[in-house]
Amino acid sequence: MVVVKANSSPTVPTNKNSFPCSNGTTLPLTNSIINLDQGDPVVLGSYWKKMSEECTVVIKGSDLMSYISDISNVCWFMLPEMSDAIKRLHSVIGNAVTEEKHIVVGNGSTQLFQAALFALSHSHSHSSQPINVVASSPYYSEYQEEVEVVCSRMYQWGGDAAIYDKNEPYIEVVCSPNNPDGTLQIPVVRSEAEGKLIHDLAYYWPQYTPITHQADHDVMLFTFSKCTGHAGSRIGWAIVKDIEVARKMTRFVQMSSIGVAKESQTRVAKIIRVICDSYQNYGSIESELFFEYSKRKMRERWDKLRVAIGQSKIFTVAKFPKAYCNFTNESSETYPGFAWLKCEEGIEDAESYLRKLKILSRGGERFGVGPNYVRLSMLASDKVFNEFIVRLSNAKRDIVLK
Amino acid sequence: MVVVKANSSPTVPTNKNSFPCSNGTTLPLTNSIINLDQGDPVVLGSYWKKMSEECTVVIKGSDLMSYISDISNVCWFMLPEMSDAIKRLHSVIGNAVTEEKHIVVGNGSTQLFQAALFALSHSHSHSSQPINVVASSPYYSEYQEEVEVVCSRMYQWGGDAAIYDKNEPYIEVVCSPNNPDGTLQIPVVRSEAEGKLIHDLAYYWPQYTPITHQADHDVMLFTFSKCTGHAGSRIGWAIVKDIEVARKMTRFVQMSSIGVAKESQTRVAKIIRVICDSYQNYGSIESELFFEYSKRKMRERWDKLRVAIGQSKIFTVAKFPKAYCNFTNESSETYPGFAWLKCEEGIEDAESYLRKLKILSRGGERFGVGPNYVRLSMLASDKVFNEFIVRLSNAKRDIVLK
Numbered sequence: 191m192v193v194v195k196a197n198s199s200p201t202v203p204t205n206k207n208s209f210p211c212s213n214g215t216t217l218p219l220t221n222s223i224i225n226l227d228q229g230d231p232v233v234l235g236s237y238w239k240k241m242s243e244e245c246t247v248v249i250k251g252s253d254l255m256s257y258i259s260d261i262s263n264v265c266w267f268m269l270p271e272m273s274d275a276i277k278r279l280h281s282v283i284g285n286a287v288t289e290e291k292h293i294v295v296g297n298g299s300t301q302l303f304q305a306a307l308f309a310l311s312h313s314h315s316h317s318s319q320p321i322n323v324v325a326s327s328p329y330y331s332e333y334q335e336e337v338e339v340v341c342s343r344m345y346q347w348g349g350d351a352a353i354y355d356k357n358e359p360y361i362e363v364v365c366s367p368n369n370p371d372g373t374l375q376i377p378v379v380r381s382e383a384e385g386k387l388i389h390d391l392a393y394y395w396p397q398y399t400p401i402t403h404q405a406d407h408d409v410m411l412f413t414f415s416k417c418t419g420h421a422g423s424r425i426g427w428a429i430v431k432d433i434e435v436a437r438k439m440t441r442f443v444q445m446s447s448i449g450v451a452k453e454s455q456t457r458v459a460k461i462i463r464v465i466c467d468s469y470q471n472y473g474s475i476e477s478e479l480f481f482e483y484s485k486r487k488m489r490e491r492w493d494k495l496r497v498a499i500g501q502s503k504i505f506t507v508a509k510f511p512k513a514y515c516n517f518t519n520e521s522s523e524t525y526p527g528f529a530w531l532k533c534e535e536g537i538e539d540a541e542s543y544l545r546k547l548k549i550l551s552r553g554g555e556r557f558g559v560g561p562n563y564v565r566l567s568m569l570a571s572d573k574v575f576n577e578f579i580v581r582l583s584n585a586k587r588d589i590v591l592k
Numbered sequence: 593m594v595v596v597k598a599n600s601s602p603t604v605p606t607n608k609n610s611f612p613c614s615n616g617t618t619l620p621l622t623n624s625i626i627n628l629d630q631g632d633p634v635v636l637g638s639y640w641k642k643m644s645e646e647c648t649v650v651i652k653g654s655d656l657m658s659y660i661s662d663i664s665n666v667c668w669f670m671l672p673e674m675s676d677a678i679k680r681l682h683s684v685i686g687n688a689v690t691e692e693k694h695i696v697v698g699n700g701s702t703q704l705f706q707a708a709l710f711a712l713s714h715s716h717s718h719s720s721q722p723i724n725v726v727a728s729s730p731y732y733s734e735y736q737e738e739v740e741v742v743c744s745r746m747y748q749w750g751g752d753a754a755i756y757d758k759n760e761p762y763i764e765v766v767c768s769p770n771n772p773d774g775t776l777q778i779p780v781v782r783s784e785a786e787g788k789l790i791h792d793l794a795y796y797w798p799q800y801t802p803i804t805h806q807a808d809h810d811v812m813l814f815t816f817s818k819c820t821g822h823a824g825s826r827i828g829w830a831i832v833k834d835i836e837v838a839r840k841m842t843r844f845v846q847m848s849s850i851g852v853a854k855e856s857q858t859r860v861a862k863i864i865r866v867i868c869d870s871y872q873n874y875g876s877i878e879s880e881l882f883f884e885y886s887k888r889k890m891r892e893r894w895d896k897l898r899v900a901i902g903q904s905k906i907f908t909v910a911k912f913p914k915a916y917c918n919f920t921n922e923s924s925e926t927y928p929g930f931a932w933l934k935c936e937e938g939i940e941d942a943e944s945y946l947r948k949l950k951i952l953s954r955g956g957e958r959f960g961v962g963p964n965y966v967r968l969s970m971l972a973s974d975k976v977f978n979e980f981i982v983r984l985s986n987a988k989r990d991i992v993l994k
Contacts, residue, residue: 230659238654245653249859251866252640252647254824257632257817297699297826297849304848308742332847339847340710341745415659422656422854424699445734445741446706447699451853452824457651464653 219577225550226566226578229369229527233491233569234419237483245464247457254452264433265440267449268295275462276427279417280404282466283481284516285394287406291429292436295450296443299392299413299426303363304336305446306409306428309438310361310386311344322348322356325363326378327558328370328530330390331565333363350558354379364407365390367399370557370565372510372526374399392416397484399524400515409435414458416527418465418480419569423454485518488525491568491575495529498582504543505531505582527569533562540564547581621979627952628968628980631771631929635893635971636821639885640863647866649859656854666835667842669851670697677864678829681819682806684868685883686918687796689808693831694838697852698845701794701815701828705765706738707848708811708830711840712763712788713746724750724758727765728780729960730772730932732792733967735765752960756781766809767792769801772959772967774912774928776801794818799886801926802917811837816860818929820867820882821971825856887920890927893970893977897931900984906945907933907966907984929971935964942966949983 238245259269273293280286296302311321323337327350337347348354351362362385366375369392379385389407393399395417410429415421430436443449465480472479478486499505510524533540539561541553554563570578640647661671675695682688698704713723725739729752739749750756753764764787768777771794781787791809795801797819812831817823832838845851867882874881880888901907912926935942941963943955956965972980 228659232658235654235657238657242652242654247651248648249651249855250644250648251863252637252644255637255640255822256634257630257823259824297853300847301849304742336847339844340706340742343743343745420657421659421850422661424849424851424853442741445702445738446848447703447826448823449826451699451826451856453651453855453859454853457855461653 219573221548222577223548223550224570224574224577224581226570226574227550227552229416229567229569231415231419231421231527231569232571233487233575234484236487236572237480238419240477241464241480245457245461247460249453249456254456257448259449259452259455264292264436265294265443267440267444268293269452269455269459271459272425272455275459275466276412278466279462280429282469283396283401284404285396285401286391286410286412286429287404288429291431292433294428294430294436294439294443295455296426296428296439297447297450298415298424299390299411299428300332300336301443301446302411302426302428302439303333303388303390305439305442306388306411306435307337307342307345307361308442309435310388310409311342312438319358320344320346322346322354322358322360323363324348324351324354324360324379325365325558326351326368326375328368328554328563329363329558330365330369331552331556352378354381357381357383359384359386361386361388363388363390365392367393367524367526369393369526370528370552371508371530372399372524372528373508374524393527396481396515396517397488397525398527400513400522401517402513402515408432418461420458420461423458425450425454425458481517485522485525488527488568489522492523492525494575494579495568495582498579499531501583502585504534504537504585505540506534507531525568527567529566529568531564531566533564538562547585549578549581621975623950624979625950625952626972626976626979626983628972628976629952629954631818631969631971633818633821633823633929633971634973635889635977636886638889638974639882640821642879643866643882647859647863649862651855651858656858659850661851661854661857666694666838667696667845669842669846670695671854671857671861673861674827674857677861677868678814680868681864682831684871685798685803686806687798687803688793688812688814688831689806690831693833694835696830696832696838696841696845697857698828698830698841699849699852700817700826701792701813701830702734702738703845703848704813704828704830704841705735705790705792707841707844708790708813708837709739709744709747709763710844711837712790712811713744714840721760722746722748724748724756724760724762725765726750726753726756726762726781727767727960728753728770728777730770730956730965731765731960732767732771733954733958754780756783759783759785761786761788763788763790765790765792767794769795769926769928771795771928772930772954773910773932774801774926774930775910776926795929798883798917798919799890799927800929802915802924803919804915804917810834820863822860822863825860827852827856827860883919887924887927890929890970891924894925894927896977896981897970897984900981901933903985904987905936906939906987907935907942909933927970929969931968931970933966933968935966940964949987951980951983 259267277288280288334347362379364375368375389410392413408431413426512521514521537543544551552565553561661669679690682690736749764781766777770777791812794815810833815828914923916923939945946953954967955963
């Protein structure tokens with residue numbers, strides 16, 4: 191998370207078209223702006239500091255030079271070790287079916303979302319109308335911008351899936367657990383028209399939500415960023431049922447970037463192997479395992495958040511139902527990567543309110559709902575998160591009147 | 593380069609929408625299909641085998657985890673060491689001005705080409721007409737497909753720059769040395785309308801052409817793939833004069849892939865440092881330096897190619913003028929990364945002709961000219977290149993009649 195001195199706040203990009211530009215921290219935080227707008231998953235880094243040696247990769251000068259990775263794979267730029275690691279990880283966690291499916295690696299799931307739009311609207315090319323892309327609100331704030339960025343004639347943003355009533359083909363994006371609100375989602379469009387689905391499962395990992403079933407959908411997107419916190423590696427993957435869709439997605443990644451950095455692929459494969467080995471050697475390993483560590487961190491943070499919210503009485507946050515997790519073998523709540531807060535009556539603009547507390551957040555309108563909602567990252571560093579909790583606990587309604 | 597057994601040729605993707613899918617080789621080559629369609633720069637790998645230890649990078653488990661790299665840079669996802677290395681490399685080679693310019697790193701120059709289209713057509717957003725993107729034929733075969741891939745309303749393919757006569761705004765792509773034909777290019781559009789330029793300088797490195805001047809254009813694209821042969825790293829960069837264009841290009845890369853893999857950035861920065869150190873310690877180093885090695889390889893290949901072409905009398909190839917290279921301090925020819933061959937009369941389809949010799953190439957129509965032209969990679973492995981030369985030397989006109 192970005193932490194900057196209050197007096198340097200003009201350099202913090204808060205425009206919706208910007209992204210934070212620092213990982214530096216300054217001391218003390220008391221008078222600082224804290225940025226919980228984006229979801230840089232810094233919290234998970236503390237685990238990898240302890241595992242730094244086990245996960246080390248060494249890349250020599252002549253390694254990994256070709257564009258090409260594997261002639262036998264639809265996704266010809268994917269290293270075989272990357273593909274093997276992804277399948278093994280899903281097998282260990284039990285969160286997605288990979289058997290008889292095709293894996294396409296991408297530069298983050300962001301690129302693969304666009305690859306999926308390309309692939310799914312391509313098969314509609316007999317129509318001259320752009321296909322409508324919809325998602326149930328509150329929806330991830332970037333979907334609309336990613337759909338609209340280059341003004342494609344193939345697809346266009348269609349808004350809230352829950353109220354979609356056109357008799358025209360559509361693509362529904364189902365994000366579960368949902369960014370921003372953490373709820374588990376299913377398709378909601380009731381149109382008679384032909385619909386296709388993209389399941390964005392970025393947060394369907396044990397630290398965020400109980401693994402209740404192996405997801406088994408036509409197009410499923412995952413990202414390593416939210417799985418382990420290695421956002422800088424820019425590795426995402428799609429699990430795709432139809433080989434023609436996988437081919438078109440591969441084609442899109444080829445046209446967009448001629449594949450995916452092999453250095454990242456080999457490193458991510460290594461880290462996944464370390465995780466899987468640790469679970470399969472369970473009993474011989476004394477230190478806490480990754481998903482236990484990260485789930486504990488998320489639970490502790492959510493406990494603190496609920497206490498702070500109870501004290502301030504400014505916001506409310508949903509209570510998530512418990513479910514049995516097949517991976518951790520325990521019943522637990524969802525602990526989303528973002529807090530989705532609703533203002534109590536009397537505060538109309540949650541983002542502006544938090545800005546007075548020097549907390550940068552993302553207002554509800556970006557997610558297709560009102561400004562009385564706000565999203566805050568739960569994945570900041572301990573220092574930033576704890577300062578956020580202090581400020582939230584001390585917040586009083588009268589700040590609105592100042 | 594891809595080498596597969598002749599009897600497995602159906603698995604070789606030769607469709608224009610495909611990309612090769614193997615780096616394996618089989619012995620002997622005599623009866624094999626050799627793929628010179630794509631430009632995988634395998635030839636340069638032999639140098640890096642010798643330098644493998646010096647260029648090794650070690651990445652620990654907790655390194656490079658954040659999305660963010662540098663708050664102070666327009667291109668916030670670029671590692672400072674990457675930016676420093678790029679500037680230093682251009683300073684050592686003398687092939688481009690970086691002072692008072694902005695560098696934007698991308699997932700290969702492919703992504704940056706699209707980022708530049710986005711940025712330059714964005715400033716035309718007052719117009720409802722897509723801006724025309726043109727390039728002088730023969731032009732790089734992928735430009736048109738990259739322009740058209742998602743059917744943008746912002747820009748559209750406008751064809752051959754040399755015959756562009758619309759009184760409408762345009763973007764001219766100037767590729768110099770040109771892919772496919774190796775010629776040095778300047779803008780050619782004579783329209784009265786407002787034009788913007790993208791200079792694709794992927795091959796403006798000493799092994800391919802004499803460095804006669806520091807290029808100094810508004811938007812210049814480079815790729816590490818063609819510089820050193822590390823195509824698997826997917827690192828390209830743009831050198832941009834106008835900060836607003838750099839911001840929009842950064843925005844595009846953000847929307848497309850939320851930045852560029854840091855593992856690749858740190859490795860590429862390391863390799864560039866090794867190259868620059870070797871030149872700046874010249875005299876104390878006994879082994880051949882990179883650009884000397886690679887230029888020698890290219891010259892040897894072009895010498896062999898010209899002999900083979902002279903023997904077969906099937907094709908002709910342009911003779912390039914000599915020029916003084918400010919970097920190598922000698923006068924030399926251009927040694928392009930591709931051979932651009934023209935059939936003699938009587939052979940109408942060069943690609944089909946070469947296919948009979950079990951040589952995969954890319955026909956002239958993909959480059960906006962006739963099928964009597966063909967492009968072949970000069971960057972294959974020694975084994976593949978030498979087999980190509982043998983087949984070309986032995987080719988006779990009568991194969992056409994078989």
